[in-house]
Amino acid sequence: MDEYIFYLLELEGELRMQKLGINKSHFTNKKKAKQWRDKISKEIHPDKSDHKKAEEAMAKLNSIYEAMIGRG
Numbered sequence: 001m002d003e004y005i006f007y008l009l010e011l012e013g014e015l016r017m018q019k020l021g022i023n024k025s026h027f028t029n030k031k032k033a034k035q036w037r038d039k040i041s042k043e044i045h046p047d048k049s050d051h052k053k054a055e056e057a058m059a060k061l062n063s064i065y066e067a068m069i070g071r072g
Contacts, residue, residue, distance in 0.1 A: 001043045005057040008044075008064075026068050033068040037061060 007019040017023070020040070026033045040061055046054040 001049055002051065004040050004044050005049075005051055005053055008057045008060040009053060020064075022064070022068075030069050033065060036068075037065040 004020070007016055011019060021036065026036055041058065042048065044051070044054055044057050044061065046058060051057070
């Protein structure tokens with residue numbers, strides 16, 4: 001869980017994508033993008049995590065997801 005939060009909030013660009021397991025197919029396959037988001041969300045969601053940056057990380061996760069499906 002802490003790793004996902006670190007990757008989302010502290011890394012950028014290619015390194016973030018690599019650490020989060022993002023590839024081009026996530027931007028062309030909405031189902032795959034949703035599965036990716038749901039998997040990480042289960043780990044970092046503020047309802048499940050007491051990490052002080054869980055809310056901020058969840059917002060970043062949703063922002064990346066929105067970009068994947070063409071809404072960001």
